[in-house]
Amino acid sequence: xxxxxxxxxxxxxxxxxxxxxxxxxxxxxxxxxxxxxxxxxxxxxxxxxxxxxxxxxxxxxxxxxxxxxxxxxxxxxxxxxxxxxxxxxxxxxxxxxxxxxxxxxxxxxxxxxxxxxxxxxxxxxxxxxxxxxxxxxxxxxxxxxxxxxxxxxxxxxxxxxxxxxxxxxxxxxxxxxxxxxxxxxxxxxxxxxxxxxxxxxxxxxxxxxxxxxxxx
Amino acid sequence: xxxxxxxxxxxxxxxxxxxxxxxxxxxxxxxxxxxxxxxxxxxxxxxxxxxxxxxxxxxxxxxxxxxxxxxxxxxxxxxxxxxxxxxxxxxxxxxxxxxxxxxxxxxxxxxxxxxxxxxxxxxxxxxxxxxxxxxxxxxxxxxxxxxxxxxxxxxxxxxxxxxxxxxxxxxxxxxxxxxxxxxxxxxxxxxxxxxxxxxxxxxxxxxxxxxxxxxxxxxxx
Numbered sequence: 315x316x317x318x319x320x321x322x323x324x325x326x327x328x329x330x331x332x333x334x335x336x337x338x339x340x341x342x343x344x345x346x347x348x349x350x351x352x353x354x355x356x357x358x359x360x361x362x363x364x365x366x367x368x369x370x371x372x373x374x375x376x377x378x379x380x381x382x383x384x385x386x387x388x389x390x391x392x393x394x395x396x397x398x399x400x401x402x403x404x405x406x407x408x409x410x411x412x413x414x415x416x417x418x419x420x421x422x423x424x425x426x427x428x429x430x431x432x433x434x435x436x437x438x439x440x441x442x443x444x445x446x447x448x449x450x451x452x453x454x455x456x457x458x459x460x461x462x463x464x465x466x467x468x469x470x471x472x473x474x475x476x477x478x479x480x481x482x483x484x485x486x487x488x489x490x491x492x493x494x495x496x497x498x499x500x501x502x503x504x505x506x507x508x509x510x511x512x513x514x515x516x517x518x519x520x521x522x523x524x525x526x527x528x529x530x
Numbered sequence: 531x532x533x534x535x536x537x538x539x540x541x542x543x544x545x546x547x548x549x550x551x552x553x554x555x556x557x558x559x560x561x562x563x564x565x566x567x568x569x570x571x572x573x574x575x576x577x578x579x580x581x582x583x584x585x586x587x588x589x590x591x592x593x594x595x596x597x598x599x600x601x602x603x604x605x606x607x608x609x610x611x612x613x614x615x616x617x618x619x620x621x622x623x624x625x626x627x628x629x630x631x632x633x634x635x636x637x638x639x640x641x642x643x644x645x646x647x648x649x650x651x652x653x654x655x656x657x658x659x660x661x662x663x664x665x666x667x668x669x670x671x672x673x674x675x676x677x678x679x680x681x682x683x684x685x686x687x688x689x690x691x692x693x694x695x696x697x698x699x700x701x702x703x704x705x706x707x708x709x710x711x712x713x714x715x716x717x718x719x720x721x722x723x724x725x726x727x728x729x730x731x732x733x734x735x736x737x738x739x740x741x742x743x744x745x746x747x748x749x750x751x
Contacts, residue, residue, distance in 0.1 A: 316740055317733070320711075322718070347744050350751045355712045355743075358690050361590035362597060365607070369585060372611045376581060376618045 315345050319352055566630040574621045585614055588631070591714075592638050598709055599642040601698045609641045616641075635714045636724040639706050643725075646702045689750050696746040700739050703727075707735035708743070 317323040318331055335342050569587070572580035592613055597606035616637055617624075624633055697705055703725060710721045711732075718736075722729045744751065 316737055347748070347751055348740060351740065351744055351747065352712065354689060354693055354747075354751065355708075357686065358693060358713075360594055360713055362594035364586075364589045364593055364610075368593075368607050368611060369589070372585060372589075372614045373578075373582060375611065375615045376578065379615060379618055380576070380578060 315341075315348050318345070319349055564626075564630070567626045570621070570624055570630050571626065573618070574624065581614075581618055584617075588634055589614065591631075592634060595635065595709060595713060596638055596642055598694065598697055598713075599639070599702070599705055600645050605645055609638065609645055612641055613638050631714055632716055632720050632724075635710060635716065636720070639710060639724045643702055643706060692747060692750050693743070696743050699746065700742055704735050704739035704742070707732055708739040711736055 315331075318328060323331065335345065566587075569580055569584055573584055589610055593606055593610045596609040596613075597603060600606050600609060613634070617634065624630070697708070700708070706725060707721055710716045710724060711718065716724070718729045718732045721732045725732065725735075727735075
């Protein structure tokens with residue numbers, strides 16, 4: 315019946331309802347009561363006077379919200395230029411890093427038949443450094459020293475030309491410095507050892523001369 | 531028939547959603563000619579003067595609707611303020627394909643139903659509800675000081691008061707369904723979207739609300 319009054323009933327069901335209402339007085343009364351109820355509901359006031367303080371409070375809240383949004387927008391706009399500047403810088407750094415890694419990690423090429431100056435120049439730097447200081451025969455620290463101080467017979471200009479430009483001279487001449495991780499561990503040991511030595515020296519220095527004499 | 535009570539559904543989302551998305555460009559064009567939609571588009575552009583116009587145009591209806599739904603003047607004012615702040619906060623989510631009033635009443639309904647589920651209200655309901663009626667989890671409405679007997683005559687104002695009292699005694703979802711469908715003229719599909727239930731459930735809610743109101747107001751109709 316509600317659907318019939320709201321005109322949402324399908325035509326077939328509406329006809330069936332009408333046929334039933336002709337025969338049923340109870341349903342006719344029910345439909346009439348529902349219709350009166352809906353009429354009364356529709357006659358109810360739909361609006362209420364809004365207090366001024368409610369309007370003021372709402373508009374104040376919205377103004378604060380708009381101000382917060384504006385602050386966030388400005389903050390984003392201020393951060394964004396930094397990001398825009400950082401992207402090319404990071405891209406350039408990444409390019410240099412990739413070129414550096416590619417240069418340093420490329421292994422020795424297959425043995426070429428030619429042994430002239432051109433073949434020597436084509437070999438990458440690390441292979442040449444490894445040749446100067448074989449890893450299997452030297453301690454890591456010694457290998458670092460050997461890498462940092464290659465033999466005077468090395469062809470320095472050729473190595474430098476194979477590495478990317480802009481690198482520190484030490485890295486250009488001894489790329490193994492970047493990958494000698496055992497060296498780092500040994501550095502820890504060396505520092506520890508130096509601390510022990512320093513402690514001993516400090517104790518000796520801090521001890522009054524007289525005590526040392528009396529002990530002796 | 532399965533009952534659809536207020537306590538059977540989770541917390542209503544108060545972040546507005548587009549109730550009935552329509553992809554038809556002609557519908558979009560028709561909606562653009564709607565002055566309410568045009569007003570809301572200005573609000574979306576950040577025009578606070580337009581927002582003030584929007585508030586003045588819709589707040590009387592929203593306040594009346596909220597007052598009937600939550601049954602309390604102070605809470606209805608809080609809900610009205612929250613609704614309009616939420617409208618501004620999520621103004622970008624409004625889609626011109628749907629009626630602005632439908633969008634507003636959907637947000638209002640969700641706020642009101644959440645308000646009715648607040649623990650402090652439940653506590654008060656427990657204190658007031660002496661009948662243990664599960665159908666009325668929000669409890670009976672407060673005594674109406676303006677209540678009149680049938681013998682006093684049924685003027686239109688008295689009838690309105692009696693109807694308001696009878697509506698306040700309905701369970702929240704029945705109340706919301708009958709108010710949305712009768713006062714704002716929402717179709718069942720929109721009411722279902724607002725209440726987060728099926729269209730069939732809305733029909734059942736409206737039917738039960740209608741039966742209850744007829745029974746309560748039989749001496750006045």
